[in-house]
Amino acid sequence: MAATAPAIEVQGLSKRFGATLAVDDLSFSVEAGRIVGFLGPNGAGKTTTLRALLGLIRPTAGSATIEGVPYVELDDPTGTVGAVLDGGMFHPGRSGRNHLRVLALAAGVADARVDELLELVSLSDSAKRRAGGYSLGMRQRLGLAAALLGDPRVLVLDEPANGLDPQGIRWLRDFLRSLAAEGRAILVSSHVLSEVAQTVDEVVVIHRGRSIEQAPIAELLAGRGGGVRVAGPDVSQLAELLRADGAEVSDGHDGAIVVAGRSGEQVGALIAANGIHISELASAGQTLEEVFFELTSDEQPAADDEEQAA
Amino acid sequence: MTDAIRSELLKLRTTRTFLGVVIATLALVALIAGAQAAADSFDAGSTPGVDLLDVAGLAQPFALVLGLLAVSTEFRHGTITPTLLATPDRARLMIAKLSAHLTAGLVLGVVAYALAAILMWIVLPLRDISTGLSVGDGVEQVVGGVVCIALLAAIGVGVGAVIRNQVGAVIGGLAWYFMIEPLLTAIPKVGGWIEDYGIGGAIAAVSDTQFEGRAEIGQVAGGLLLLGYAALFAVAGAILLRRRDISA
Numbered sequence: 001m002a003a004t005a006p007a008i009e010v011q012g013l014s015k016r017f018g019a020t021l022a023v024d025d026l027s028f029s030v031e032a033g034r035i036v037g038f039l040g041p042n043g044a045g046k047t048t049t050l051r052a053l054l055g056l057i058r059p060t061a062g063s064a065t066i067e068g069v070p071y072v073e074l075d076d077p078t079g080t081v082g083a084v085l086d087g088g089m090f091h092p093g094r095s096g097r098n099h100l101r102v103l104a105l106a107a108g109v110a111d112a113r114v115d116e117l118l119e120l121v122s123l124s125d126s127a128k129r130r131a132g133g134y135s136l137g138m139r140q141r142l143g144l145a146a147a148l149l150g151d152p153r154v155l156v157l158d159e160p161a162n163g164l165d166p167q168g169i170r171w172l173r174d175f176l177r178s179l180a181a182e183g184r185a186i187l188v189s190s191h192v193l194s195e196v197a198q199t200v201d202e203v204v205v206i207h208r209g210r211s212i213e214q215a216p217i218a219e220l221l222a223g224r225g226g227g228v229r230v231a232g233p234d235v236s237q238l239a240e241l242l243r244a245d246g247a248e249v250s251d252g253h254d255g256a257i258v259v260a261g262r263s264g265e266q267v268g269a270l271i272a273a274n275g276i277h278i279s280e281l282a283s284a285g286q287t288l289e290e291v292f293f294e295l296t297s298d299e300q301p302a303a304d305d306e307e308q309a310a
Numbered sequence: 311m312t313d314a315i316r317s318e319l320l321k322l323r324t325t326r327t328f329l330g331v332v333i334a335t336l337a338l339v340a341l342i343a344g345a346q347a348a349a350d351s352f353d354a355g356s357t358p359g360v361d362l363l364d365v366a367g368l369a370q371p372f373a374l375v376l377g378l379l380a381v382s383t384e385f386r387h388g389t390i391t392p393t394l395l396a397t398p399d400r401a402r403l404m405i406a407k408l409s410a411h412l413t414a415g416l417v418l419g420v421v422a423y424a425l426a427a428i429l430m431w432i433v434l435p436l437r438d439i440s441t442g443l444s445v446g447d448g449v450e451q452v453v454g455g456v457v458c459i460a461l462l463a464a465i466g467v468g469v470g471a472v473i474r475n476q477v478g479a480v481i482g483g484l485a486w487y488f489m490i491e492p493l494l495t496a497i498p499k500v501g502g503w504i505e506d507y508g509i510g511g512a513i514a515a516v517s518d519t520q521f522e523g524r525a526e527i528g529q530v531a532g533g534l535l536l537l538g539y540a541a542l543f544a545v546a547g548a549i550l551l552r553r554r555d556i557s558a
């Protein structure tokens with residue numbers, strides 16, 4: 001594995017379908033051991049980007065590489081990247097086990113691995129049934145098993161939570177966590193932030209094919225909107241400390257302060273380090289959902305203001 | 311490469327399609343060759359053995375359909391995505407599919423001719439009718455017929471990769487085989503050339519060796535011409551497949 005190249009790197013990627021520019025000069029990267037959420041509303045260009053990364057779609061411009069190499073030039077694609085893309089992607093008349101055996105054979109993976117994975121995704125009991133009769137959740141798990149055939153270092157998942165019930169989403173979350181803990185890089189797309197918010201380390205937010213933001217989740221929150229609200233007897237002392245540290249602090253109502261540009265954790269650490277007495281610490285204003293909505297809504301008031309000012 | 315071919319062969323064995331095609335072919339051959347062997351009066355000028363073996367040629371359109379489904383079914387069910395993730399080189403995938411379907415076509419051809427031959431050997435002696443066929447002529451007819459069936463499967467793979475839509479590929483391919491090319495031969499001047507050197511002409515040259523005047527060119531030349539058509543469609547299919555964005 002090249003030490004310098006990130007697990008996934010997308011650089012200046014553009015894809016045009018006729019008159020539509022589906023992906024527009026998109027850049028982001030995913031490091032090993034990280035779970036990155038690839039977020040955007042439906043039609044934002046997520047699927048096109050992931051398919052370009054996997055050599056299924058030819059980019060109009062730019063590049064998308066896995067460990068520094070385009071997918072189609074990988075020596076062992078199945079052993080390097082595993083992917084779950086939208087939909088079932090299996091023949092309804094072929095059993096789940098045979099579906100995996102077909103792919104395993106093409107990738108030079110032994111049948112023993114197929115049975116091991118069927119066990120892992122809890123499909124052993126239905127493995128010999130025709131896949132056309134599988135439930136949505138079973139199809140997603142079959143897709144996940146296919147992605148893991150070559151024990152890949154990088155995972156690419158397109159809307160894996162689609163159609164899963166709450167237990168399924170929870171199962172998926174724990175599963176992805178355990179895979180990332182083994183040092184794998186995971187890129188997981190979703191149009192529903194709450195599905196991945198508790199799973200991912202970082203988010204890449206795209207809208208209309210452009211990257212709007214790449215940041216750790218906590219930073220994304222801290223850097224926007226209301227920030228952290230703190231109340232209590234010693235808040236003025238805390239405000240001084242934070243201002244000295246370069247944070248933006250404003251006075252809220254009821255004697256509370258609102259800290260922008262710091263996460264709740266950062267503020268909490270400062271409070272603990274200085275033995276400050278407080279009564280309340282909460283994230284003020286925007287939730288993650290609101291930030292996501294603001295980032296991806298078309299008519300952004302702020303943008304309009306800037307245009308008028310310009 | 312062998313991994314990709316073995317994967318394609320496993321694909322053929324793990325749905326009901328290939329088995330269904332084999333059973334349908336055998337049922338049709340059994341019905342027609344059986345009825346003919348049992349009831350045909352066989353004109354004085356005919357060779358009963360040749361006529362009966364020729365029934366196995368009914369496997370041709372079945373082999374064509376099998377090939378037409380190779381790529382189009384992957385698009386129909388979206389399996390083209392996991393297939394290309396496992397085998398990202400699309401030219402390599404085409405070669406693997408061609409190899410697997412040539413093999414499947416050979417199997418189909420062998421069982422079809424074997425059934426026709428068995429019926430010939432069992433039923434004709436019961437009626438005291440001689441096959442009228444020498445070993446040499448019989449071998450020439452069967453080998454040509456089997457190769458022709460295998461090559462039709464290969465042609466189907468290429469055409470299916472060009473058309474890609476499953477229903478369109480099957481209907482288009484069968485329409486060409488049964489209707490369009492036979493109709494084109496009726497066009498003045500060009501028609502004669504199509505009759506001799508079109509796909510139908512090549513098929514006749516390879517498989518109809520025992521029928522006087524059916525083909526303009528020899529068996530080997532016909533085989534090479536049919537191989538040329540298979541290569542032409544395979545290359546066209548591979549080029550289109552390489553250029554295509556796989557978005558579903």
